[in-house]
Amino acid sequence: MVWVLVGIVLVVVLGVFVAVTYNALVRLRNKSEEAWSGIDVQLQRRADLVPNLVEVVKGYAGHERETFEEVTRARRAVVAASGPAEAEAADGMLVAALRRLFVVAEDYPDLQASDNFLALQRQLAVLEEDLAFSRRYHNAVVEDLNTRVETFPSVLIAGPLGFERKPYFEAGQDERSVPKVDLDLPDTPTPASGGPGDGPTAMPTAGEGSGPGDGPPADEASWPEGRA
Numbered sequence: 161m162v163w164v165l166v167g168i169v170l171v172v173v174l175g176v177f178v179a180v181t182y183n184a185l186v187r188l189r190n191k192s193e194e195a196w197s198g199i200d201v202q203l204q205r206r207a208d209l210v211p212n213l214v215e216v217v218k219g220y221a222g223h224e225r226e227t228f229e230e231v232t233r234a235r236r237a238v239v240a241a242s243g244p245a246e247a248e249a250a251d252g253m254l255v256a257a258l259r260r261l262f263v264v265a266e267d268y269p270d271l272q273a274s275d276n277f278l279a280l281q282r283q284l285a286v287l288e289e290d291l292a293f294s295r296r297y298h299n300a301v302v303e304d305l306n307t308r309v310e311t312f313p314s315v316l317i318a319g320p321l322g323f324e325r326k327p328y329f330e331a332g333q334d335e336r337s338v339p340k341v342d343l344d345l346p347d348t349p350t351p352a353s354g355g356p357g358d359g360p361t362a363m364p365t366a367g368e369g370s371g372p373g374d375g376p377p378a379d380e381a382s383w384p385e386g387r388a
Contacts (some may be wrong), residue, residue, distance in 0.1 A: 165261035177313070178317055181308075181313075181314045181317055181318075182317065182321060184307070184308065184314070185308055185314065185318060185321070186306070188304055188305040188308060189305060189323065189326075191301045191305075192298070192301045192302050192305050192326050195294070195297050195298035195301045195302070196298055196329070197246060198292065198294040198298065198324055199244075199247070199295055199298050199329055200247065201294075202287060202290050202291040202294050203238055203241075203247060203251060203291070204238075204239070205287055205290075206238075206254075206284065206287045206288075206291065207235050207238045207239050207254070207282060209280065209283055210231060210232075210235045210254070210258070211232075211235070211286065212280060213230065213258075213261070213277075213280045213284070214228050214231055214261070216271070216274065216276045216277050216280060217261060217264065217265055217271060219278070220265075220268045220270060220271035220274075220385065221264055221265070221267070221268055221271070221272075222261045224264050227257070227260050227261055227264055228261075230257045230260065231254070231257040231258065231260075231261055233253075233257075234250065234253040234254035234256075234257040237249075237254070237255060238250040238251055238253075238254050238255055243327075244326075244327045244329045245326070247329070248329055248330060258284075264384065266275070295329050298328075298329055299328045299329060299330075301330075302326045302328055303321045304325070305323075305325075305326055306325045307326055308323075309323050309324065310325070319354065
């Protein structure tokens with residue numbers, strides 16, 4: 161009778177363990193898929209911005225056909241990519257192509273001063289920040305899932321129940337980041353007030369009067385001791 165009770169308890173404990181572990185793995189898998197959808201949205205938003213950027217640059221550098229075609233091909237690859245692995249490779253191509261496009265733009269001061277070009281650069285910078293945030297969140301969730309899948313005791317049921325490692329979405333700084341553009345204008349010096357040749361107006365220091373020979377304010381002697 162005792163062994164029967166022990167067997168029942170072990171079965172119950174094992175069932176609880178399997179149920180809890182399975183539910184935890186399902187939650188992490190769903191979170192990882194949700195996190196990936198966030199990355200995919202940002203990649204599509206950036207891909208949607210590319211045609212406008214290309215058209216603006218074309219207006220000033222129409223002869224750079226090879227660069228434009230490279231950017232267009234890379235954009236199509238991003239749109240057609242499925243899953244982190246394909247998207248990572250396609251996004252790397254697009255970032256490299258955009259870098260070359262910005263190098264072309266550097267040779268055209270009028271283009272760099274264009275309101276449309278500056279607005280698109282700002283939008284691209286915002287998208288890069290959003291993409292970086294989505295990537296960090298995705299990789300953190302994937303790390304939790306992969307740890308669960310590979311560590312004991314959850315590893316005992318992860319494989320049989322169909323749970324596998326998921327790939328990270330990596331982005332190396334040298335290969336994946338779009339060149340940052342400084343959009344801040346240089347400070348314009350403020351002319352000094354007064355006529356030509358006048359220097360800056362000196363502010364009276366503490367204890368100076370308003371005119372020649374003036375002493376300290378009349379009520380200074382009545383100040384409480386220790387007051388500056």
